[in-house]
Amino acid sequence: MTETASYDLQCLGVSKNYGAVRAVRDVSFDIPNGSFFSILGPSGCGKTTLMRMIAGFEEPSAGDIRIKDRSVLNTPPNRRNVKMVFQHLALFPMMNVYENIAYGLRCNRMSKAEIERRVSDVLARIELPDVADREIHQLSGGQKQRIAIARCMVLDPDVLLLDEPLGALDLKLREAMKIELKLLQHQFNTTFIYITHDQSEALVMSDYVAIMNAGRFEQIGTPQELYHKPKTAFVAGFVGDANRWPCRVVEAFGTTLRVETEIGLPLTGVACGRNPPMQAGAHGELFVRPEFIRAERVRTDGSPERAGPLNVIPGIIDSQLFNGAKSRVLVRGPQGMRIEADVTLTGGEEDLRPGEKVELSWPAEQTRCFAAAGSATGADPGAEPA
Amino acid sequence: MSARKSPSLMLIGYRLYIAAFFVFLAAPLVAAGTFAFNDSLFPSLPWQGFTLDWFFSATEPKLGMFHDRRLLSGLYYSFVIATCVSALSVFVGTCNAFLFVRHYFPGKNALYVVMILPLVIPGVILGIALLVLASTIANSLEQATGIELSFLRPGIVLVVLGQFSFIVTIASLVIVARLRKFDMAMEEAALNLGASRARVLATVTLPYLRPAMIAAGIVGFLVSFENFNTTLFLVGSEAPLTVIMYDRMVKVGSTPVLNAVSLVLMLGSGVLALVSILVQRDRSPS
Amino acid sequence: MRSQRDIRRLSLFLLLAPFALWIVLLVALPQLGMLFLSLREKIAPRVYEYGFANYVSFAGEPIYWNTLLRTATMSLLVTALALVIGFPVAYYIAKIAGRRSRGALFLLILIPLWVSDLIRAFGWILLLRETGVVSSLLQWSGLVSGGIEFLYTDATVVVGLVYTVILFMIVPLVSTLDGMDEAMIEAGYNLGGNGFTVLRRIIIPYAMPGIVSGCIVTFMLTAGSYLTPILLGGKNSSWFTAQIYDQFITRYNWEAGATFGVLLLAFTSVVVWIGLKLSGQSLSTTVARS
Numbered sequence: 001m002t003e004t005a006s007y008d009l010q011c012l013g014v015s016k017n018y019g020a021v022r023a024v025r026d027v028s029f030d031i032p033n034g035s036f037f038s039i040l041g042p043s044g045c046g047k048t049t050l051m052r053m054i055a056g057f058e059e060p061s062a063g064d065i066r067i068k069d070r071s072v073l074n075t076p077p078n079r080r081n082v083k084m085v086f087q088h089l090a091l092f093p094m095m096n097v098y099e100n101i102a103y104g105l106r107c108n109r110m111s112k113a114e115i116e117r118r119v120s121d122v123l124a125r126i127e128l129p130d131v132a133d134r135e136i137h138q139l140s141g142g143q144k145q146r147i148a149i150a151r152c153m154v155l156d157p158d159v160l161l162l163d164e165p166l167g168a169l170d171l172k173l174r175e176a177m178k179i180e181l182k183l184l185q186h187q188f189n190t191t192f193i194y195i196t197h198d199q200s201e202a203l204v205m206s207d208y209v210a211i212m213n214a215g216r217f218e219q220i221g222t223p224q225e226l227y228h229k230p231k232t233a234f235v236a237g238f239v240g241d242a243n244r245w246p247c248r249v250v251e252a253f254g255t256t257l258r259v260e261t262e263i264g265l266p267l268t269g270v271a272c273g274r275n276p277p278m279q280a281g282a283h284g285e286l287f288v289r290p291e292f293i294r295a296e297r298v299r300t301d302g303s304p305e306r307a308g309p310l311n312v313i314p315g316i317i318d319s320q321l322f323n324g325a326k327s328r329v330l331v332r333g334p335q336g337m338r339i340e341a342d343v344t345l346t347g348g349e350e351d352l353r354p355g356e357k358v359e360l361s362w363p364a365e366q367t368r369c370f371a372a373a374g375s376a377t378g379a380d381p382g383a384e385p386a
Numbered sequence: 387m388s389a390r391k392s393p394s395l396m397l398i399g400y401r402l403y404i405a406a407f408f409v410f411l412a413a414p415l416v417a418a419g420t421f422a423f424n425d426s427l428f429p430s431l432p433w434q435g436f437t438l439d440w441f442f443s444a445t446e447p448k449l450g451m452f453h454d455r456r457l458l459s460g461l462y463y464s465f466v467i468a469t470c471v472s473a474l475s476v477f478v479g480t481c482n483a484f485l486f487v488r489h490y491f492p493g494k495n496a497l498y499v500v501m502i503l504p505l506v507i508p509g510v511i512l513g514i515a516l517l518v519l520a521s522t523i524a525n526s527l528e529q530a531t532g533i534e535l536s537f538l539r540p541g542i543v544l545v546v547l548g549q550f551s552f553i554v555t556i557a558s559l560v561i562v563a564r565l566r567k568f569d570m571a572m573e574e575a576a577l578n579l580g581a582s583r584a585r586v587l588a589t590v591t592l593p594y595l596r597p598a599m600i601a602a603g604i605v606g607f608l609v610s611f612e613n614f615n616t617t618l619f620l621v622g623s624e625a626p627l628t629v630i631m632y633d634r635m636v637k638v639g640s641t642p643v644l645n646a647v648s649l650v651l652m653l654g655s656g657v658l659a660l661v662s663i664l665v666q667r668d669r670s671p672s
Numbered sequence: 673m674r675s676q677r678d679i680r681r682l683s684l685f686l687l688l689a690p691f692a693l694w695i696v697l698l699v700a701l702p703q704l705g706m707l708f709l710s711l712r713e714k715i716a717p718r719v720y721e722y723g724f725a726n727y728v729s730f731a732g733e734p735i736y737w738n739t740l741l742r743t744a745t746m747s748l749l750v751t752a753l754a755l756v757i758g759f760p761v762a763y764y765i766a767k768i769a770g771r772r773s774r775g776a777l778f779l780l781i782l783i784p785l786w787v788s789d790l791i792r793a794f795g796w797i798l799l800l801r802e803t804g805v806v807s808s809l810l811q812w813s814g815l816v817s818g819g820i821e822f823l824y825t826d827a828t829v830v831v832g833l834v835y836t837v838i839l840f841m842i843v844p845l846v847s848t849l850d851g852m853d854e855a856m857i858e859a860g861y862n863l864g865g866n867g868f869t870v871l872r873r874i875i876i877p878y879a880m881p882g883i884v885s886g887c888i889v890t891f892m893l894t895a896g897s898y899l900t901p902i903l904l905g906g907k908n909s910s911w912f913t914a915q916i917y918d919q920f921i922t923r924y925n926w927e928a929g930a931t932f933g934v935l936l937l938a939f940t941s942v943v944v945w946i947g948l949k950l951s952g953q954s955l956s957t958t959v960a961r962s
Contacts, residue, residue: 082578502955645798
């Protein structure tokens with residue numbers, strides 16, 4: 001990002017240890033103004049700890065946190081202009097909607113008239129102008145969500161933190177809220193930092209996503225970059241679905257690799273990751289997304305010609321996993337190796353059925369090979385160059 | 387239980403049993419209440435006709451409870467004692483709740499059991515033990531220095547302390563249960579919105595605890611009001627109502643004025659108990 | 673943030689202070705004082721000797737320890753009766769009654785909980801004495817010719833005590849049974865249990881904390897009760913608390929009274945402790961929850 005840009009939030013080498021447990025390790029990132037930034041990771045990866053440090057509920061063991069270019073390490077949580085939407089929202093049940101939203105303004109000793117003006121203004125912006133006098137328990141799940149955001153936004157924060165706020169909602173509402181959150185962020189034009197373990201939430205809403213694992217950031221990028229250009233095996237496995245096979249490199253031509261899977265199946269792939277180029281004999285792991293694998297009936301008249309280097313293997317359909325447009329087949333390959341491939345199931349005669357022999361093919365450049373040792377877990381901090 | 391085997395007969399039997407139980411539960415209370423309206427000098431059958439004299443009459447022999455000075459002074463002392471005990475218990479109970487829910491310190495679990503202990507010490511023992519200690523201190527102090535500390539002698543202060551010593555356990559348990567259900571995120575949310583710690587306590591945590599504090603206060607008040615066992619040993623000249631009623635029952639022989647007092651007490655405690663149950667009910671069915 | 677930690681320490685100290693004052697001054701020291709007094713014997717005015725003389729004289733006087741034994745057995749009997757009578761009621765309220773009647777029935781249980789022992793006993797006196805309601809009704813119906821005195825028998829004392837304490841048994845039972853999932857009972861039947869095995873294997877183990885809690889409180893209240901035995905059993909009801917009162921107030925023999933107090937406390941503590949051990953519960957899982 002450009003040298004003149006000022007950042008809403010910067011973390012510089014932030015770490016947090018609880019005794020011997022290293023919850024967050026040397027995390028650094030900057031978030032440009034007004035973006036939707038997600039931190040995505042499995043539970044226990046340290047993302048909540050990181051967020052609580054930004055909000056000021058925890059102190060970092062090392063590193064610096066800057067908001068609008070000013071360090072906030074010595075600012076107590078009630079003086080930081082970082083507001084937070086909690087996992088279970090933490091709306092105050094003994095106050096009504098108006099009092100909930102006015103709470104922060106009252107803490108700032110604002111005049112009554114001004115508070116009233118701002119509350120009705122923010123209620124209008126979240127399109128709930130008439131709920132001011134309602135009690136919290138009278139609201140629906142989606143309305144509570146928006147009130148929790150309004151309660152923060154009325155204070156005009158530099159950064160809004162959201163800690164998995166959609167977790168408690170049912171599936172349909174969650175889908176609707178994803179879009180709504182994105183729209184709200186555009187409307188307020190404030191930086192949102194969104195914490196989640198649900199990749200579809202992160203991918204759909206965010207401008208940038210950081211993948212966090214075992215206390216550290218694996219990769220930061222746009223959703224497309226993470227999906228199509230994963231830099232580590234963890235990211236390749238965590239974001240989206242992938243077939244995963246351990247393998248051994250037979251020959252290396254630059255980044256193009258000829259590899260053999262555990263069962264001796266020869267395939268062509270590309271070397272990925274930040275590590276030095278893989279050499280012949282190195283052990284690695286292959287990732288192939290199901291949507292790049294074509295499954296076709298074996299024809300007696302031979303396969304049609306295809307362009308580019310391809311991996312082709314035979315298989316037998318084990319079962320059909322029908323899920324509308326996202327349908328899939330489970331294929332048993334050579335020596336019982338299992339492969340998932342996306343297919344279109346129309347309900348007609350053409351559909352693949354269990355027991356049928358098929359040929360699976362996918363391009364070599366969609367066969368990503370990552371070095372095996374430690375990279376999947378990122379457990380060894382010394383091995384990875386910054 | 388095995389009602390589903392032969393539902394009708396078993397269930398009818400079961401229901402009859404429950405009905406009989408509630409008759410058993412109500413009978414003495416109804417008897418105690420009803421005779422307050424009997425126009426007779428003795429609280430027993432035959433029924434002599436309806437009267438309100440035992441409440442309002444100002445003349446002997448049917449001196450009504452609202453003109454009976456002894457009874458009224460007992461009511462007053464009971465009220466004073468119960469108010470003090472209830473206020474003290476809610477205060478210390480709230481402190482205990484924060485101590486045991488929010489803080490970690492060595493020996494916490496053992497001390498929690500110690501907190502419950504007064505509830506399993508017979509009230510008589512609490513009474514005499516406090517009496518012994520207070521008298522011992524007062525006696526030795528008087529011998530050594532000649533100073534007489536009258537509050538260490540049987541009287542209203544000792545009664546309050548004696549009742550408080552176990553009622554505070556009840557109050558603590560009620561408030562602890564509520565504070566345990568408190569979502570810490572609410573305090574963090576308030577801090578995050580810019581409130582100071584004192585403001586968080588005053589605007590979020592204490593309002594959340596309020597139903598439990600009210601309920602604990604009411605229960606403390608009721609338990610104090612009806613207490614006899616602990617009070618008996620600590621009472622001085624300012625006898626509370628239960629002690630006066632007991633004296634009448636045993637020494638003077640009862641007249642229906644005791645029924646009148648009983649009825650008023652039952653109604654009062656019933657209403658208060660109802661209030662304490664209602665305030666504890668959560669408004670939001672979450 | 674150092675100050676943060678200091679604030680926490682200060683608040684811990686401030687919260688610990690009332691707790692410590694209460695426990696030390698109003699609970700621990702008085703009990704120790706009582707124990708101390710029980711070990712003292714007056715041999716001449718202002719001359720005391722320390723030893724177990726009070727306990728020895730207690731053991732040498734059959735009236736005293738008979739009273740203790742009598743109080744103990746009757747308390748256990750009352751506790752058992754309260755459990756047997758109360759459990760079906762609690763089960764009905766928690767599991768059988770319809771949604772609406774459940775709340776009403778529970779209210780009917782909760783509200784008289786706070787009526788004084790004195791009024792309860794008074795009610796029974798009015799019902800059961802020679803000129804009382806029951807006796808009058810029996811005469812009126814022609815079943816008996818003269819008035820019958822129901823008071824001053826052991827049976828009356830037991831009935832009165834069960835009556836006084838049974839609500840303290842039912843309330844914890846209802847709250848534990850209330851938390852039990854209906855599906856557990858249905859699964860019990862579904863897996864082939866009959867009514868008895870379901871009760872024994874599923875319902876009672878589940879209700880154990882409530883049962884233990886109810887029994888402890890009930891036993892405690894019975895053994896320590898004073899009014900009900902005196903009023904329904906008369907002056908000669910031989911109840912242990914009456915002995916304590918007698919020593920303290922009538923005879924002004926505090927040393928003996930304290931000895932009796934220590935014995936009563938020791939006795940109830942042992943019973944409560946055995947109850948907890950046998951059921952594998954602790955005070956904080958039982959009494960604290962009701």
